[in-house]
Structures are given as C-alpha cells and as structure tokens.
Amino acid sequence: MSSHQLGTTGLEQDSGPDRALVCDQAPPADFPAPASTADRTSAPPRVFSEATLVARAQDGDTDAFEQLVRSYEADLLRLGFRMLSDRGDAQDAVQDTFVLAWRRLPSLFDPQAFRAWIYQLMTRRCLNLLRIRTRRRTSTTAGPDFELETQHRAPIAAGSATISPATAAQASAMQDSLTAVLATLPPDQRACWVLHEMHDLTYPTIAYAIGVPVSTVRGRIARARLQLAKGMTAWR
Amino acid sequence: MALTGPTPTSLSRTDPNRMGCGRSIDDVWARIDLRPDPHEQTCPDCQAARHDLGDLAVATHLVIAADKADPALRLDSSALIGILEIARAEVRRGRRIPMEQPSPGPVRDELTVSEQTLANLIRRTSDEIDGLEARRCAVALSERDPADNSQQASESEAPAAPTEITVDLRIAVASTGAIPALTQLLRERVRTAVELEVGIAATTINITVEDIYDV
Numbered sequence: 488m489s490s491h492q493l494g495t496t497g498l499e500q501d502s503g504p505d506r507a508l509v510c511d512q513a514p515p516a517d518f519p520a521p522a523s524t525a526d527r528t529s530a531p532p533r534v535f536s537e538a539t540l541v542a543r544a545q546d547g548d549t550d551a552f553e554q555l556v557r558s559y560e561a562d563l564l565r566l567g568f569r570m571l572s573d574r575g576d577a578q579d580a581v582q583d584t585f586v587l588a589w590r591r592l593p594s595l596f597d598p599q600a601f602r603a604w605i606y607q608l609m610t611r612r613c614l615n616l617l618r619i620r621t622r623r624r625t626s627t628t629a630g631p632d633f634e635l636e637t638q639h640r641a642p643i644a645a646g647s648a649t650i651s652p653a654t655a656a657q658a659s660a661m662q663d664s665l666t667a668v669l670a671t672l673p674p675d676q677r678a679c680w681v682l683h684e685m686h687d688l689t690y691p692t693i694a695y696a697i698g699v700p701v702s703t704v705r706g707r708i709a710r711a712r713l714q715l716a717k718g719m720t721a722w723r
Numbered sequence: 724m725a726l727t728g729p730t731p732t733s734l735s736r737t738d739p740n741r742m743g744c745g746r747s748i749d750d751v752w753a754r755i756d757l758r759p760d761p762h763e764q765t766c767p768d769c770q771a772a773r774h775d776l777g778d779l780a781v782a783t784h785l786v787i788a789a790d791k792a793d794p795a796l797r798l799d800s801s802a803l804i805g806i807l808e809i810a811r812a813e814v815r816r817g818r819r820i821p822m823e824q825p826s827p828g829p830v831r832d833e834l835t836v837s838e839q840t841l842a843n844l845i846r847r848t849s850d851e852i853d854g855l856e857a858r859r860c861a862v863a864l865s866e867r868d869p870a871d872n873s874q875q876a877s878e879s880e881a882p883a884a885p886t887e888i889t890v891d892l893r894i895a896v897a898s899t900g901a902i903p904a905l906t907q908l909l910r911e912r913v914r915t916a917v918e919l920e921v922g923i924a925a926t927t928i929n930i931t932v933e934d935i936y937d938v
Contacts, residue, residue: 568793589806
C-alpha cells in the first residue's frame with residue numbers, strides 16, 4: 488500500500504489542534520521514501536532537544552532517559568563532590584537522584600524546566616545526607632565520619648611548558664585552600680555558592696532548587712564569597 | 724586589606740557587603756575578570772577587595788577545571804547500568820490494547836499489545852522524518868460508532884475487524900520545516916507502520932505542534 492493511497496482511504500479524521508495547519512498539498516518530492524525496517528536499525532541515532540528527551544522519558548522511553556542521564560551525570564557528580572567532599576558518596580547521591588527523577592518524571596509539568604529540576608533533586612539529596620551526617624556525628628560524639636578527599640590536580644602544566652614549578656605549586660595550593668575553606672561553610676551557603684559559581688545557575692534557579700526566596704540566595708552567596716575570600720587569605 | 728585587614732571601618736557596619744567607598748563586594752566580584760575601572764584604579768578599598776577576590780576567582784577556575792578533568796567524577800558504569808535497570812523494570816507499560824476488535828460471542832484468547840509498545844513504534848517511525856521531533860504520545864481505543872457495532876453483531880460469522888485506535892502525538896518542528904507537509908507525512912508513516920507491524924488501524928491521528936526548534 489503506497490503512502491499516496493493511504494492519504495485517500497477516507498480514514499482521515501483529522502481533529503487535532505493543528506487541523507488548520509494541514510493543507511492539501513502533497514509532500515515535496517524530495518522527502519525520503521518510507522524506510523524499511525532494516526534501514527531503521529542501521530540509521531545513526533538522532534540528537535534530540537532536551538525538551539523532546541524529557542517528554543519521551545515522561546512517557547516511559549528509557550532510551551531518552553539514558554541520554555538525559557548521560558548529559559547530566561558529570562555535572563551532578565561535580566556538585567555532589569563539592570557538597571559531600573567524598574567521591575563515593577557523590578556517586579551514590581547521583582544514582583539515587585536519577586532513580587528518583589525517573590519515578591517523578593511524569594509529574595514534571597514543564598519539560599523545559601528539567602535542568603533546574605534535576606539540580607533541585609540532587610541539591611536536596613546532598614543537603615539531606617549532610618543533615619544525617621551531622622545528626623550521626625552529634626549522637627555518637629565521634630570525630631568526622633569522612634575525611635576530606637585530596638584534590639585531583641588538573642593537568643595545569645601539561646601543554647604549557649612555560650608554567651614554572653613555582654606557579655604550578657602555587658596553583659595547587661590555591662585549589663587546596665579553596666577546597667578546605669569551602670568544606671567549612673554551612674551546607675546551605677555552600678550549596679548556593681557552588682551552584683552559582685561552579686555551575687552557572689541563576690539566583691532564581693537556585694532559589695527554586697533549594698526552596699528559599701531569591702533574596703536569601705543572594706545573601707548566602709555574598710556571605711559565602713566573603714567567608715571564602717577571608718578563609719583563603721588566612722589559609723595562605 | 725578590605726576583607727580581613729585591620730581597618731574594619733572600610734566595611735559598613737550595617738552591610739558587611741558594602742565597603743567604605745560605597746561599592747559592594749558584589750560589585751567588585753562582578754568585575755573581577757575585567758580590567759579595573761577608573762574608580763577601582765584609585766580606591767584603596769576596591770584595590771584590596773580585588774586582590775582578595777582575585778585569588779578566589781583564580782582558585783575557583785582552577786577547581787572547576789580540576790573537577791571536570793577528574794575521571795573519578797564521572798558516573799560509574801555499574802551505577803549507570805543500575806539506574807537504567809531500575810528504569811526498565813519500572814516502565815509503565817500502560818493498558819493492553821486488543822489487536823482485534825472485541826466481538827460478541829465466546830471469549831477468545833486475545834492477542835494484545837501494550838500502549839508502551841505502540842508509543843515506541845510511533846516514536847521510532849517519527850524519528851525517520853527529518854525536521855520534526857516526536858514528544859509525548861498517547862494511544863487509546865477509538866470510540867466505536869454504536870450503529871457500526873450492531874451491524875457487526877448481526878454478522879457474527881464475519882472475520883474480526885482490526886482494532887481501531889486514536890493516536891495523540893505532540894511534536895516539535897524544525898524552524899526550517901514546512902508544518903503542513905511534515906504533519907501529513909508523519910500521519911501517513913504512522914498509519915502505515917501501525918498497520919504493518921501490529922495490524923491495528925490508527926483511524927485518528929491527532930498531531931499537535933507544541934514547539935519549534937532551531938537547526
């Protein structure tokens with residue numbers, strides 16, 4: 488049965504909202520012919536917009552969901568590491584966040600808001616874990632149940648032979664300094680600062696992610712910045 | 724030093740963010756990657772703040788670069804597999820749709836297909852068309868005309884009619900796409916694929932263009 492016949496079988500009952508948009512013209516001749524099943528499997532995977540992936544995942548399309556996981560895992564792990572100071576805990580938090588996201592996706596009203604939403608799930612997961620940690624620590628009066636992990640060094644010197652060992656050492660000292668001072672900030676402040684300065688989230692997006700007014704976010708980031716600058720100066 | 728130094732008077736008592744010169748730490752931070760403006764070139768408060776914040780700005784860039792290059796800050800493949808296994812196990816397959824129209828008489832073993840399978844088929848079919856992206860897709864049994872039913876009941880010996888379904892498909896269209904031609908092609912492809920692969924008649928295919936994307 489050709490596609491031309493299909494269009495005239497009388498089965499057309501167009502009632503969609505786009506009815507007015509559909510005119511009688513035939514598809515242009517340069518439209519590809521319907522592909523066979525064999526062609527379909529060999530075709531390279533298409534790259535879809537995020538809103539499309541989100542809508543499909545909402546309908547239970549696991550391939551679309553996998554693409555979303557792949558495009559956010561690195562960002563969420565970086566957030567988790569800076570919040571929790573532990574790579575293993577960050578892995579667990581990211582895994583829990585994506586599973587929760589899959590379960591709650593059908594209730595996400597605006598697919599355009601996925602980025603803010605997934606950051607919200609991850610940030611709240613981290614803040615909850617930190618609350619549990621604090622409770623555990625005060626109840627057992629033991630020392631910290633985790634140790635601040637050492638900073639992975641970016642290959643600063645690689646590719647730029649002009650950087651002297653002194654500069655490289657200074658750079659790594661600055662990283663250690665920021666890492667150490669950041670870990671001393673209250674979790675709520677740290678979350679706001681990390682989301683803004685390391686993930687480029689806007690104040691309103693952070694307000695949505697954490698569930699506080701924009702003015703609170705602005706205040707926390709300003710205080711965090713002041714504490715970090717002071718702390719780094721003192722550390723040096 | 725504006726932030727830590729022995730001259731606390733350079734910071735306002737009411738707003739720790741506001742310096743004696745009237746500018747705020749936020750103002751300095753916003754300009755930290757730029758050359759100092761004329762005020763900053765002469766103001767001691769701003770110069771001190773720029774110095775302290777400059778270190779923070781450099782350290783921030785370094786830490787971001789280090790984290791992005793850290794191979795341990797990528798999702799474990801076992802974690803990825805775990806996430807996707809849970810997702811697949813929890814797929815909402817939706818109702819089962821009989822592949823033949825229910826007819827009066829003794830109940831037979833019905834061949835059915837899940838809404839999820841039909842939606843997947845429709846999405847895959849849509850993916851073959853450049854210039855549009857299929858988004859949400861719902862399928863449901865079409866409402867039968869009661870007159871049609873009574874007619875069928877009187878011809879109980881007739882072979883079972885194919886199931887008729889209604890498809891509601893939401894799509895995004897490329898900004899360069901011709902919507903009438905694309906939706907017409909999409910309707911034909913979906914109708915053909917559903918008929919060929921599951922033997923069901925997609926009698927109504929409602930297409931909603933909900934978005935335009937740039938290419």
